[in-house]
Amino acid sequence: MRYLLTALLALGTLLAGCSNDADWHGKDISGLMPELAFELTGTNGEPVHAGDSAGHLRMLYFGFTSCPDVCPDTLARLRMAINELPEPQRQQVDVLFVSVDPGRDTPERLASYVDFFGERITGLTGTEPQLRALSKRYRTTFGYDEPDENGNYNVSHSSAVYVFDHKGQARLLLRPDLSPQQISEDLARLADQN
Amino acid sequence: MSGVDYLLPYDFSPLTVAGSLLALGLYGVALLRMPAHDRPGPGRVVTFVIGVLLCYGVMQTRFDYYSQYMFFVHRGQHLVLHHLGPFLIALSNPLPVLRFWHRTLGLAGKPWLRPLAWLYRVLQHPVIAAVLFVGLIYFWLWPAVHFDAMLSRDLYWLMNWSMLLDGLLFWWLIFDPRSPATTAALGYGKRMLMLALAALPQMVLGAWIVFSREMVYDVYEVCGRAWPMAPETDQLLGGLLTWIPPAMMSILGILILLRRAMHGDTPRPHQSRSQSLANGGVS
Numbered sequence: 001m002r003y004l005l006t007a008l009l010a011l012g013t014l015l016a017g018c019s020n021d022a023d024w025h026g027k028d029i030s031g032l033m034p035e036l037a038f039e040l041t042g043t044n045g046e047p048v049h050a051g052d053s054a055g056h057l058r059m060l061y062f063g064f065t066s067c068p069d070v071c072p073d074t075l076a077r078l079r080m081a082i083n084e085l086p087e088p089q090r091q092q093v094d095v096l097f098v099s100v101d102p103g104r105d106t107p108e109r110l111a112s113y114v115d116f117f118g119e120r121i122t123g124l125t126g127t128e129p130q131l132r133a134l135s136k137r138y139r140t141t142f143g144y145d146e147p148d149e150n151g152n153y154n155v156s157h158s159s160a161v162y163v164f165d166h167k168g169q170a171r172l173l174l175r176p177d178l179s180p181q182q183i184s185e186d187l188a189r190l191a192d193q194n
Numbered sequence: 195m196s197g198v199d200y201l202l203p204y205d206f207s208p209l210t211v212a213g214s215l216l217a218l219g220l221y222g223v224a225l226l227r228m229p230a231h232d233r234p235g236p237g238r239v240v241t242f243v244i245g246v247l248l249c250y251g252v253m254q255t256r257f258d259y260y261s262q263y264m265f266f267v268h269r270g271q272h273l274v275l276h277h278l279g280p281f282l283i284a285l286s287n288p289l290p291v292l293r294f295w296h297r298t299l300g301l302a303g304k305p306w307l308r309p310l311a312w313l314y315r316v317l318q319h320p321v322i323a324a325v326l327f328v329g330l331i332y333f334w335l336w337p338a339v340h341f342d343a344m345l346s347r348d349l350y351w352l353m354n355w356s357m358l359l360d361g362l363l364f365w366w367l368i369f370d371p372r373s374p375a376t377t378a379a380l381g382y383g384k385r386m387l388m389l390a391l392a393a394l395p396q397m398v399l400g401a402w403i404v405f406s407r408e409m410v411y412d413v414y415e416v417c418g419r420a421w422p423m424a425p426e427t428d429q430l431l432g433g434l435l436t437w438i439p440p441a442m443m444s445i446l447g448i449l450i451l452l453r454r455a456m457h458g459d460t461p462r463p464h465q466s467r468s469q470s471l472a473n474g475g476v477s
Binding site: 027031033062135142143144145154155157176 | 205259262263345350412416418419421422423
């Protein structure tokens with residue numbers, strides 16, 4: 001019986017430790033994921049590395065330009081969140097939109113798409129193995145539906161935004177139900193820690 | 195993807211490959227070297243190998259990819275790691291193989307083994323074993339814990355290995371081949387009680403997942419599914435896999451134990467005592 005109580009106590013402590021992110025709106029993922037690293041292709045066709053935006057807060061989001069609602073909605077909320085930040089902080093935040101649909105999303109198509117969503121956004125894509133490696137690194141994946149008669153197909157992808165601090169450490173996971181204000185508050189706090 | 199790709203690991207784990215090879219290797223060597231009257235028959239050997247291969251398969255083939263990104267496949271993975279695989283391994287009665295290595299390596303009375311033996315006895319206390327068995331399922335399916343475990347590679351492997359080790363301990367206790375009449379092994383009644391009591395909370399949890407209207411495990415939504423599937427369908431299938439097959443396996447376990455207990459009730463004077471012991475009390 002004594003063992004049982006000890007085991008239950010230990011379990012309780014563990015559970016309490018796991019729900020200790022009440023002060024962030026997003027989910028605290030410090031220590032759960034590796035630091036930001038990738039090699040992809042930018043909208044100008046040139047290679048882009050994680051180091052190119054070092055020193056900034058980076059928000060990584062996987063999607064595709066034919067995405068009917070989730071992607072434009074998320075990107076619009078990120079733009080609003082960034083616009084709510086004071087000017088000096090705004091210049092320290094980058095959105096990295098990674099298209100996981102290289103079959104349809106050419107760099108040109110991606111360029112005209114991301115232009116809708118403000119100045120702080122970078123469109124990125126790559127070969128399927130590159131994209132698989134990056135999504136595996138962040139414990140996410142994507143998949144393709146069977147194309148319909150017009151060749152349109154749906155793509156399943158992560159609906160969350162990964163936030164990395166200026167050092168490239170994974171810090172927050174923003175679920176799709178966060179408002180721009182909540183995202184903005186989290187970003188301001190992270191920027192203050194810089 | 196070609197057929198071979200489906201057999202290759204999605205996330206290579208040297209520990210898992212080494213552990214499976216070691217288990218099969220040690221088993222094989224013991225089979226070749228042990229005295230013929232101790233040697234398990236082909237049925238038991240096949241049962242053991244299938245058990246090990248199932249556990250290996252769900253961790254080190256393409257199955258693991260789908261387990262990481264579909265809730266119901268993940269439940270299938272844990273069904274194998276915590277129930278089916280260890281169930282088969284324990285049922286195959288590898289006790290003669292363990293005794294062979296115990297003898298060959300001269301492990302009896304080694305002082306460094308004492309803490310391990312103590313820990314083993316604590317974990318195999320029937321109350322602790324049953325609480326641990328159900329507790330681990332609840333722990334890893336606690337939504338906040340589950341979310342972290344699916345996001346962190348280290349936690350993910352800790353989760354799967356803890357489920358496998360606990361499954362082996364639990365089913366080994368249940369199918370301990372030594373007769374409770376002649377050894378200190380747990381009585382059949384207590385074993386059946388453990389199985390019945392362990393089944394109830396699992397059924398409650400599974401039914402709760404099935405009948406939850408909102409998304410309980412949104413990590414699969416957040417991190418993308420392996421293919422586009424309605425989240426409700428995924429959760430429903432996962433709940434069913436948590437609810438029904440484990441309950442069925444508890445009943446199957448109880449039936450197997452009942453059969454053993456009934457054999458124990460009938461005295462069979464023609465079977466010599468030494469043969470019965472060599473078989474570990476299993477006929």
